[in-house]
Amino acid sequence: MRLALFQPDIPQNTGAILRLGACLGVACDIIEPAGFPVTDRHFRRSGMDYLDHVEITRHPSWRAFMEAHAARGGRLVLATTRGATPLPEFTFQAGDTILLGRESAGAPGYVHAAADARVYAPLAPGMRSLNVAMTAAIFVAEALRQTNAWPRPAPGPQALPGAPSGAHQME
Numbered sequence: 001m002r003l004a005l006f007q008p009d010i011p012q013n014t015g016a017i018l019r020l021g022a023c024l025g026v027a028c029d030i031i032e033p034a035g036f037p038v039t040d041r042h043f044r045r046s047g048m049d050y051l052d053h054v055e056i057t058r059h060p061s062w063r064a065f066m067e068a069h070a071a072r073g074g075r076l077v078l079a080t081t082r083g084a085t086p087l088p089e090f091t092f093q094a095g096d097t098i099l100l101g102r103e104s105a106g107a108p109g110y111v112h113a114a115a116d117a118r119v120y121a122p123l124a125p126g127m128r129s130l131n132v133a134m135t136a137a138i139f140v141a142e143a144l145r146q147t148n149a150w151p152r153p154a155p156g157p158q159a160l161p162g163a164p165s166g167a168h169q170m171e
């Protein structure tokens with residue numbers, strides 16, 4: 001399972017998604033251009049030290065991403081408000097890449113056309129869309145549940161390697 005971000009606009013959202021990837025052991029692809037430099041301090045701050053624990057692959061273009069994706073194999077599952085299949089009815093596979101659109105404009109037609117599946121999270125009447133990081137969390141949680149791939153840490157308190165014990169950091 002992987003997460004891919006199509007031309008993300010908002011560094012805080014990208015940071016939150018990368019942190020999600022770190023915590024759940026899901027690699028992340030960033031398809032550029034992004035609306036911010038990926039070394040930006042807001043981006044680093046929202047992901048904090050978690051960013052050192054997630055596999056991040058940056059792709060300079062949609063085309064470069066698609067070449068890497070084709071070489072890797074697996075399906076491209078687009079999370080989109082213009083989806084064909086509601087999330088509760090979709091069956092994930094272990095090799096799927098969950099692709100998220102940009103905050104400002106979603107995913108363009110050519111991205112919809114390239115996707116193997118277009119999936120939407122049904123919303124309450126009158127609601128337009130979810131925050132992209134919320135969408136990532138909902139989709140990846142469902143995908144890991146279906147494929148029995150949630151992390152299985154040893155029981156007991158967990159800490160990031162290298163984090164001082166008892167540290168009280170704004171999380």
Ligand SMILES: C[S@@+](CC[C@H](N)C(=O)[O-])C[C@H]1O[C@@H](n2cnc3c(N)ncnc32)[C@H](O)[C@@H]1O
Nearest residue numbers: 079080081100101103106120121129130132135
């Ligand atoms: C803020 S939304 C984009 C809004 C844009 N006007 C649109 O309708 O595509 C950013 C991204 O979050 C994801 N998203 C938001 N709500 C969703 C939903 N209900 N179902 C599936 N994906 C959703 C999509 O990947 C979307 O491209």
